[in-house]
Amino acid sequence: MLINADFSRRAVLEVEEQQWINSPQSGVERVMFDRVGEEKARATSLVRYAPSSHFPHHMHPGGEEILVLSGTFSADDTHYPAGWYLRNPPSSGHTPYSDEGAVIFVKLRQMPSDEDRYVAIDTHDDDNWQCQGSRDICPLFSDDGEQVSLQRLNTGEALFDENSISGAGGTELLVVEGSLIDDEQVYQRGSWIRLPVGEQSQIKAGLEGVTVYIKTGHLEQVIGL
Incomplete structure (x- = not known):
């Protein structure tokens, strides 16, 4: 799957143009901004968790970058309300979910293989x-x-x-x-x-x-x- 995959060109997706589509996991939807690959892809997306939805534990080769835009996003036993910025380096893994529901901005498989820093910043502080x-x-x-x-x-x-x-x-x-x-x-x-x-x-x-x-x-x- 290729979405806005020519990185030599400007790409824009205004909010009124965004379409939510179902992910393979029940209760989780996505808006795809750019994507190179199928389900395991280099991707930039919005992800919306319905209340009490989750993904099973999985690894993130290529890393994962997250900005929590609304609600509360949780991973394993840690909870991140709106405003938290996270970076999980390549080869990290977690079980993500949301009890109350959440919308997050996510970038997958876009880190160099030698990046090893975990980052968690409360931008409301x-x-x-x-x-x-x-x-x-x-x-x-x-x-x-x-x-x-x-x-x-x-x-x-x-x-x-x-x-x-x-x-x-x-x-x-x-x-x-x-x-x-x-x-x-x-x-x-x-x-x-x-x-x-x-x-x-x-x-x-x-x-x-x-x-x-x-x-x-x-x-x-x-x-x-």
Whole structure:
């Protein structure tokens, strides 16, 4: 299965275009943003757990990255309410479930084989945020291959400064709160945008400002897929 699998091109899925489809597990649905492979795939998705739904224990070759958007996501005996960011490195495994229901943003099989760091960050904890210029940033992960953060921008503020383009390895965005504007196009909460390596962008925060998940630097390695 190939969905938005040409990583040299811009890909966008606005919230009103998103379609939930059933996963093989009862009570769990997905919106597929990009995908290379069948059930065991390199994939970026939203995953929605109905109350009392679960996946059986499984491994994650290639790793797993999660941002909990609503409800409470649980893995084994640990519970992560909305706002938690998680990274489970390659060869890790768990039994995921949700008692109350949850929606999570998930990236699968997108880590180098030598990544070994577990990450768990509560982005609702003010201590995890720092002021950088006119915006607030919650750093989530950084290495030689990618940088991941949540960023809060004020109304009309440009996402990239005049010296910055998505060309430095490409950029991936998920609107967590508020909206983004690109020319005359408005991307509301839940919209997903992937900008390829080398693309200039004038994206800015919408009228109410924005909180956005932003990952940069990671697309150079996947253009050949």
